[in-house]
Amino acid sequence: RDTTSISDRTPDKTPVTSRTYFVRLLYMMLPLVPLPLGLRPSDSPALRVTADLRITGDTDAAAALTALISARTGVEPAGSEGGTAVIDLRREPGGTAESYRITVDAASARITAPDAAGLFYAVQTLGQLITRDDAGFTIPAVEIADAPRFAYRGVMLDVARHFFPVDVVRDYIDRAASLKFNALHLHLSDDQGWRIHLDSRPKLTEQASGSAVGGDAGGFYSKADYRRIVDYAAERHMIVVPEIDVPGHTHAVSLAYPELTEAPVLSPHVLEIVASHGGAAPVTGEPYTGMAVGFSSLRIHDEATYDFLADVFGELAGMTPGPYLHIGGDEALGTAPDDFATFIARATAIVADLGKTPIAWHEAGAAPGIDPSTVGQYWGFRVPTDGMDEKARTFVRNDAGLILSPADAVYLDMKETADSPLGLTWANGPTSVERAYSWDPAEVIDGVGEEDILGVEAPLWSETIRTPEDIDRMAFPRLAAAAEAAWSPREGDLRSWESFRVRVGGLAPLWAGLGIAYHPSVEIPWR
Ligand code: TNX
Numbered sequence: 001r002d003t004t005s006i007s008d009r010t011p012d013k014t015p016v017t018s019r020t021y022f023v024r025l026l027y028m029m030l031p032l033v034p035l036p037l038g039l040r041p042s043d044s045p046a047l048r049v050t051a052d053l054r055i056t057g058d059t060d061a062a063a064a065l066t067a068l069i070s071a072r073t074g075v076e077p078a079g080s081e082g083g084t085a086v087i088d089l090r091r092e093p094g095g096t097a098e099s100y101r102i103t104v105d106a107a108s109a110r111i112t113a114p115d116a117a118g119l120f121y122a123v124q125t126l127g128q129l130i131t132r133d134d135a136g137f138t139i140p141a142v143e144i145a146d147a148p149r150f151a152y153r154g155v156m157l158d159v160a161r162h163f164f165p166v167d168v169v170r171d172y173i174d175r176a177a178s179l180k181f182n183a184l185h186l187h188l189s190d191d192q193g194w195r196i197h198l199d200s201r202p203k204l205t206e207q208a209s210g211s212a213v214g215g216d217a218g219g220f221y222s223k224a225d226y227r228r229i230v231d232y233a234a235e236r237h238m239i240v241v242p243e244i245d246v247p248g249h250t251h252a253v254s255l256a257y258p259e260l261t262e263a264p265v266l267s268p269h270v271l272e273i274v275a276s277h278g279g280a281a282p283v284t285g286e287p288y289t290g291m292a293v294g295f296s297s298l299r300i301h302d303e304a305t306y307d308f309l310a311d312v313f314g315e316l317a318g319m320t321p322g323p324y325l326h327i328g329g330d331e332a333l334g335t336a337p338d339d340f341a342t343f344i345a346r347a348t349a350i351v352a353d354l355g356k357t358p359i360a361w362h363e364a365g366a367a368p369g370i371d372p373s374t375v376g377q378y379w380g381f382r383v384p385t386d387g388m389d390e391k392a393r394t395f396v397r398n399d400a401g402l403i404l405s406p407a408d409a410v411y412l413d414m415k416e417t418a419d420s421p422l423g424l425t426w427a428n429g430p431t432s433v434e435r436a437y438s439w440d441p442a443e444v445i446d447g448v449g450e451e452d453i454l455g456v457e458a459p460l461w462s463e464t465i466r467t468p469e470d471i472d473r474m475a476f477p478r479l480a481a482a483a484e485a486a487w488s489p490r491e492g493d494l495r496s497w498e499s500f501r502v503r504v505g506g507l508a509p510l511w512a513g514l515g516i517a518y519h520p521s522v523e524i525p526w527r
Contacts, residue, residue: 019043026140028499031506031527032128033480034180034487035494036146045106046138047085049075049130054083061089061111061119068127072513073137087111087126089119098182098237099147102126104139117182117237121146124178128510150441152403152455153486154183154241155479157471158413158462160190160252161291162212163219168468170232175475175516177236179483184233185241185326185457191251191288191296193218196226196242200311203256211252211287213463226319234321241359242316245328246309247298247335247343251288253308254296258285260305262297265334270295291463294333300343309350317354324375325351330361337366345369359403365394372398375454381408381428382439389445396447401454409439410482412474413461416519422464422474433504433523436481437497440490450490458482469517476511476518477504501525 026041049069055062055077065087066077077083085107092112095101100113100122109126113119125146129139155176157164164172173184188195194208197220209220221229230240254261264270264282270292274281279290298305313325327347332340344364348371351358358374365376376395380388395402405411407427415423415430423429442450458479465471481500488495494503505525511518520526 028494029502029506030129030140030142031503031510032125033500033503033507034484035489035492035499035503036125036144037489038143038145039494040143042105042141042143044141046140047087047104047106047109048135049073049077049137049139050085051075051078052083053077053085053087054081055079055087055089057089057111058091058116058119060116061123064120065089065123065126068123069130072127072130072510075137089122091115091119096147097151099145100125101146102142102144104129104143105141109139120177120237121180124180127178128507130510132509148180148487149489150453150455150486152183152401152457153181153483154185154403154455154457155181155475155482156185156187156243156405156457156459158187158190158460158465159195160187160193160245160462162216162462162466163193163195163209164462164468164471165219166221166225166228168471169229171468172471172475173229173233173236173238174514175472176479177238178514179480180487181483182238183241183322183324183455183457184229184238185243185459186229187243187245187459187461189244189252190249191282191293193220193287194252194256195220196316197222198312198315199223200315201256201308204253206256208252208255208287211289213289213291215289216466223319230319230321239322239324240320241322241324241326242320243326243328243359244312244316245330246347247300247340248294248296248330248332249328250298251282251296253298254284255287257308260298260302260308262299262334264295265297266295267333269333294331297332297334298343300335300339306346306350309347313351313356314354317351317356320356323357324359325354325356326359326377327351327364328361329364330379332363341367341369343367345371348374357400362388362392362395365391370394370398373400374398375401375403377403377405377457378445379405379407379411379459382406382444384445389448392445393447396452402445402448402452403455403457404441404444404453405457405459406439406444409436410456410458410478410485411461412458412478413463413465416474416478416521422470424461424464433477433481433501433521434497436478437484437500439485441485442490456482456486472517473519476516477521477524480504480507
């Protein structure tokens, strides 16, 4: 990368004078999350953010920056005409995908990037740089050269256990994109409800979308709704990864197409979860509103099942411009292991034949016949247990890549503190912001190194999450920790929990300006 020259030069090694002392302090306090690859503040005066500011260059990036400045400061920049100080945003060949450079001094900010995504991420960084002083708002004089560590940087929203309408999904896209995430994984089906209308299988939403955990209202996306989500995400440089979770997690399917599913398996495991949450056991023909997992299965030895998959994934493929379709494959405790293997081979082949790359939770790595193009998603712990690492290695051996979602670090539905009113605790919980931060993707699974990792994803399961405020409280600030694992270089003198908590604390005014109802964690020195 051509950006190392800047990171090599930080921090400044010259003798400490009051000016260099100031620059070093600035360097440590800049509220940048995820941390850029290369960062160097200068002792030049800051650029003042006033109505006199002129924003020129790429129209989309200029509009995005104008909106962000206004949300953060209330200042309405002069637009592309007039003004004395200039922020110029420009595409320029050179540099890796999604990278950008920023140079700020008292008179100007110059931003270049090889692609629109890079410019968009530069805008997010500029938004984080805005600070307030006695005279108003400024952007400190800095030089930044940035590029992502991993290509896939995901957030997952479970809209099946509780349904969230399009406007809430849009807000989550904005929040995630501001932290440089580029994939929105939507968990569109589960035992409790089916959330996407498909013309080929209309009964799914007609008969299986009205329910949710706890007897709450359900809901579903029309095809137009889904298109609005896809388009909104694309404008923020995010792809949508739709998940239809099979062969387990399919009780909702049984309400619409009972001929495709087996009777619920009321194993001791299922009954234990039912008992611990005080819910009722699943019953054939009735919507399921509890939290148990692993009791449902599609019929494996019936061709009608694969006709169903061809319809569902075929129609989803046509609606989804992104390269991935997620087939689930987790916790199929109601499916015998041999049947599971048979099923995974056929389901992944169906997706691959549609010209899409399948993604599956790591359990699918146990299926010898899995389509070799399938990307894995690991949800075990930071220290793997129960052979989950071996299943995850299948995807690396196939050279398909792995997405890391270690549950005891980045499952945002885990209670952040023991007294949290929301969330679960099964993943070594309750957790903490520090734990969400203190792990490295390349150190989780033996034999899975930097080059084998496609990326990082932070899932938000919604058994206990019902409102937009619940989403914010659980996702923030921990989503920022996941963003840094996904984007920032592994090494660096600001790449530490001590630095991270100071930087996140400095984001409070930006997050407040964007309406993010973050959890005011006691671990963070909020500014
Ligand atoms: C496990 S880990 C699940 C989900 C639950 C979640 C709750 C995985 C792929 N599946 O079905 O919602 O735990 O934390």
